[in-house]
């Protein structure tokens with residue numbers, strides 16, 4: 557197990573790893589914890605790494621570690637899969653639990669909308685729009701076929717568009 | 731998962747437009763080939779609805795790029811990992827809370843006890859990885875869950891795993907010996923995707939879980955919940971065969987693998 561080699565391959569992707577964990581867990585402390593955990597696991601798997609696309613390889617481990625953590629803590633209110641209920645909550649900028657995502661920073665409506673998507677949809681948007689990964693790499697990270705990535709991305713974007721339209725309509729009538 | 735998402739455009743999307751939606755998206759994501767791009771361009775010239783969708787999606791992507799940025803990992807996290815992974819691994823222990831979190835890493839040391847790494851190859855399984863494998867097998871026995879890729883052709887099953895897991899499991903067919911390959915699937919064991927090859931002996935399905943690991947080549951039989959679990963290792967891969975097949979025939983199956991080259 558070559559730790560220096562692992563550091564050379566994995567550490568350049570630490571920001572990407574943290575970004576994904578942060579968006580999945582929606583909690584900076586848990587995200588840091590999960591990334592540490594994932595790096596530890598990645599180190600143990602490193603012998604089996606075939607040397608292609610370290611970022612997708614590492615993010616896959618981060619993603620699985622984050623999902624295991626979310627399953628452990630159902631209390632974090634993961635996967636309610638109730639988009640309508642969530643949209644109502646989103647349309648109200650007051651009492652914003654997602655503000656914690658960015659500390660004291662002002663969080664945009666779009667940011668909150670993304671944070672409220674189901675995890676399977678949210679991760680596709682994060683990997684595509686923030687990490688600019690290809691469908692193929694997103695498929696690798698999320699463990700589903702590329703066709704599923706495409707349909708999840710499309711559903712996610714439809715939901716974000718609809719939230720934007722709903723918010724706009726609310727503003728106009730207010 | 732119920733899809734409560736409103737389709738777009740809202741009312742009565744014609745079938746042709748439904749097909750165009752994923753093309754519009756793929757085009758914006760830089761994933762469309764030239765032929766499909768031409769088809770899409772022709773459609774967009776004539777369809778105001780799809781043209782509007784294209785504008786909306788492009789606008790959304792622009793806003794996501796402008797408003798959301800990848801986050802920098804906390805400096806404390808980076809420092810702790812760098813210190814841990816530096817060649818001079820005798821680096822001072824990370825401060826504060828990291829000491830606890832990094833304790834398992836630090837125990838790896840230069841000599842890296844193989845036993846420790848083995849224990850970590852199937853993380854989060856608790857004391858009973860075999861139990862979890864059997865649970866995976868039982869889940870897969872639900873109708874329609876046995877295989878993600880149904881094929882008796884090892885040259886179809888093997889590449890199916892490519893890109894889905896970060897290792898290449900060996901795939902063999904033993905139809906001549908009475909253990910035909912049925913297909914493969916991805917299972918999650920301890921939160922980690924693991925390759926499961928599916929075989930049949932008469933009416934008994936056999937799940938063969940494979941993941942990279944060292945271990946004893948000698949087969950060891952175990953039982954969990956009435957299922958036989960046979961484990962062995964070769965060529966850097968750990969194997970677990972799980973089935974309700976009797977122990978003798980399951981051992982025959984393991985011998986075929988061990989004799990195969």
Ligand SMILES: [Zn+2]
Pocket residue numbers: 746747750773777778779780781
């Ligand atoms: Zn159209």
